Amino acid sequence: MAPGDELDALPPWWRGLGRALRLCRRAGPRLMWVAGLTTLAAALPDVLFAVGVAALGRAVAGHRGSELAAAAGLLAVLAAAGWLLGTVASRLGERLSERAAVRIEAHLAGLEASVPTVEHHERPEILARMARLRDWAGGLSELPARLFDLGGGLLRLGVTLALLMSVRPVFGLLGLFAVPMALLPLWRSAVGFAAEERVEHLQRRARRLFDLGTDAGTGKEIRVSGAQERLGALWAEAWHRRNRVLARVGWCNIGWSLVAFGLFGAAFAACLVVEASTGSTGSGPARAGGVLLVLAAGGRLSGYLARTVDQFNGFRTIWVDQSRRLVWLEGWAAAGRRRWDAPVPDALTAGIVFEDVSFRYPGTDRPVLEGVSLRLPAGAVVAVVGENGAGKSTLVKLLCRLYEPSGGRILVDGVPLDRMPADGWRSRLTGAFQDFFPFEFTAARSVGLGDLPRIDDRDAVAAAVVRAGADSVLAGLPDGPETRLGTAWEGGVELSHGQWQRIALARGFMRGAPLLRILDEPTSALDAETEHVLFARYAAEARREGAAGGVTVLVSHRFSTVRAADLIVVLDGAQVVEQGSHRELMAAGGRYAELYGVQAAAYR
Numbered sequence: 001m002a003p004g005d006e007l008d009a010l011p012p013w014w015r016g017l018g019r020a021l022r023l024c025r026r027a028g029p030r031l032m033w034v035a036g037l038t039t040l041a042a043a044l045p046d047v048l049f050a051v052g053v054a055a056l057g058r059a060v061a062g063h064r065g066s067e068l069a070a071a072a073g074l075l076a077v078l079a080a081a082g083w084l085l086g087t088v089a090s091r092l093g094e095r096l097s098e099r100a101a102v103r104i105e106a107h108l109a110g111l112e113a114s115v116p117t118v119e120h121h122e123r124p125e126i127l128a129r130m131a132r133l134r135d136w137a138g139g140l141s142e143l144p145a146r147l148f149d150l151g152g153g154l155l156r157l158g159v160t161l162a163l164l165m166s167v168r169p170v171f172g173l174l175g176l177f178a179v180p181m182a183l184l185p186l187w188r189s190a191v192g193f194a195a196e197e198r199v200e201h202l203q204r205r206a207r208r209l210f211d212l213g214t215d216a217g218t219g220k221e222i223r224v225s226g227a228q229e230r231l232g233a234l235w236a237e238a239w240h241r242r243n244r245v246l247a248r249v250g251w252c253n254i255g256w257s258l259v260a261f262g263l264f265g266a267a268f269a270a271c272l273v274v275e276a277s278t279g280s281t282g283s284g285p286a287r288a289g290g291v292l293l294v295l296a297a298g299g300r301l302s303g304y305l306a307r308t309v310d311q312f313n314g315f316r317t318i319w320v321d322q323s324r325r326l327v328w329l330e331g332w333a334a335a336g337r338r339r340w341d342a343p344v345p346d347a348l349t350a351g352i353v354f355e356d357v358s359f360r361y362p363g364t365d366r367p368v369l370e371g372v373s374l375r376l377p378a379g380a381v382v383a384v385v386g387e388n389g390a391g392k393s394t395l396v397k398l399l400c401r402l403y404e405p406s407g408g409r410i411l412v413d414g415v416p417l418d419r420m421p422a423d424g425w426r427s428r429l430t431g432a433f434q435d436f437f438p439f440e441f442t443a444a445r446s447v448g449l450g451d452l453p454r455i456d457d458r459d460a461v462a463a464a465v466v467r468a469g470a471d472s473v474l475a476g477l478p479d480g481p482e483t484r485l486g487t488a489w490e491g492g493v494e495l496s497h498g499q500w501q502r503i504a505l506a507r508g509f510m511r512g513a514p515l516l517r518i519l520d521e522p523t524s525a526l527d528a529e530t531e532h533v534l535f536a537r538y539a540a541e542a543r544r545e546g547a548a549g550g551v552t553v554l555v556s557h558r559f560s561t562v563r564a565a566d567l568i569v570v571l572d573g574a575q576v577v578e579q580g581s582h583r584e585l586m587a588a589g590g591r592y593a594e595l596y597g598v599q600a601a602a603y604r
């Protein structure tokens with residue numbers, strides 16, 4: 001399944017287990033073996049404690065001093081060995097989990113980042129899967145340790161049952177009475193899981209509302225609109241609705257547990273009474289030893305069983321739920337890359353062509369672009385205009401491959417864009433966007449980020465700053481380019497929106513000779529005059545860079561800026577309604593001429 005397709009079922013459980021264990025093993029193959037063997041060895045002293053107790057009982061009842069000392073010594077050795085092996089095993093398990101966590105988290109982050117488009121950030125069903133995987137990434141790293149614990153638990157159970165049957169074979173049936181206790185948590189946890197999935201959207205909503213109410217970015221508007229109380233009420237309601245559903249499941253769990261534990265308790269009591277009154281192992285000290293063995297082993301049986309079931313449950317949760325999600329994400333990220341069989345060209349000769357392209361946002365039915373056919377000639381400066389919501393930024397996003405078209409294709413020098421590696425294509429793009437991100441690094445690095453390999457190249461940064469007209473911003477900073485931006489940092493300086501925008505613009509000028517330069521309303525916070533001057537500079541620069549045939553796409557609402565473009569594309573109602581040069585479009589007297597006239601009149 002490729003990104004963009006329907007969300008498919010999770011892969012089978014056995015693939016998930018093997019994959020997750022292999023990933024953890026890479027974090028420390030030898031450590032994994034040592035941790036496994038130590039955990040199994042740590043299970044034995046504890047279970048043999050019942051044998052020591054029985055020996056002690058026999059010695060006390062028979063008044064045998066030497067046997068008493070030997071039994072006491074055995075118990076002391078078992079206690080010390082149990083503690084020592086248990087401590088070492090748990091430390092080794094933790095160490096393995098810590099190492100595996102680093103590897104798994106890096107793997108998950110790499111997988112998410114390698115998904116070529118951003119649509120997964122907007123599809124709730126994918127977000128839910130990924131959120132769960134991310135939240136429980138630590139759990140995956142515990143998978144081997146939990147598997148070893150489970151092995152130790154089963155070993156304890158087996159030896160305990162063998163000890164009980166050594167007293168009377170029929171006492172092995174005690175294990176059967178414990179079965180409901182073993183199965184109950186499995187059943188109830190599946191019920192709990194289903195309930196959690198049902199209310200996951202409420203949890204996500206509550207978290208989002210909390211972020212909205214507490215985030216610095218939203219603080220101003222939330223206060224002005226007076227929405228705090230409403231947000232708080234919605235947040236509380238989301239949590240209450242979620243908690244009510246989960247609490248109901250929790251109470252049912254307790255009820256069923258009482259029934260299962262009651263059944264086992266009755267059977268255990270019956271075993272003790274039978275052994276004490278009839279004494280299968282003889283009379284006197286032997287009977288005392290037998291009763292104590294049943295008491296110690298049987299008493300621990302329920303504890304061991306509950307623990308093993310718990311271990312199995314925890315193991316199963318990670319195994320069945322998490323490891324399958326991991327395999328799904330690996331497959332999903334890889335599917336998007338599979339058809340990349342064409343290289344990204346070094347230079348454009350013909351240009352970029354939209355061939356009957358249509359697009360709908362994930363989870364929506366409304367076409368945002370429909371039947372768009374366009375040619376963006378190599379080396380041209382192309383302006384895209386249209387009213388709010390006309391689809392200008394969407395067209396730009398398709399060019400950046402943040403989404404794949406729902407229909408039609410985009411060709412780069414005649415080759416379908418979706419056959420080229422997305423990261424390779426993006427490495428030849430540069431851009432500045434209206435919804436830029438204010439990276440709170442030093443000013444120089446915030447600009448240098450536009451071309452990662454040259455992030456610390458001071459000359460390249462200085463040149464980009466000048467080209468974007470951001471030199472006045474840097475000149476006003478206390479430490480110039482080395483000033484830390486953002487008040488969240490000690491000594492950091494906050495910039496105005498327009499200043500941040502200029503930094504973002506400079507970032508967009510870091511890469512030289514791009515195949516595509518995107519300017520999506522990058523100067524919306526600047527005045528019309530400044531925008532005009534800057535755009536004239538970009539256009540001149542783009543024409544100078546003509547050797548690579550790079551296309552510059554400018555989205556702007558200001559027609560005074562747009563008129564200098566080689567080609568102007570007018571979008572309306574999800575379609576291209578006009579295209580041509582300023583002079584051609586004015587002569588045609590259509591939509592462009594109308595909008596231009598309105599804006600010119602407003603300026604006059």
Ligand SMILES: Nc1ncnc2c1ncn2[C@@H]1O[C@H](COP(=O)(O)OP(=O)(O)OP(=O)(O)O)[C@@H](O)[C@H]1O
Nearest residue numbers: 122361364368386387388389390391392393394395
């Ligand atoms: N992530 C999204 N999910 C769903 N719909 C979206 C998304 N982003 C944009 N849209 C819708 O797509 C349509 C086109 O949006 P787009 O941002 O491309 O318009 P635009 O022409 O750039 O507008 P503006 O001039 O206001 O920036 C709008 O109706 C918008 O509601």
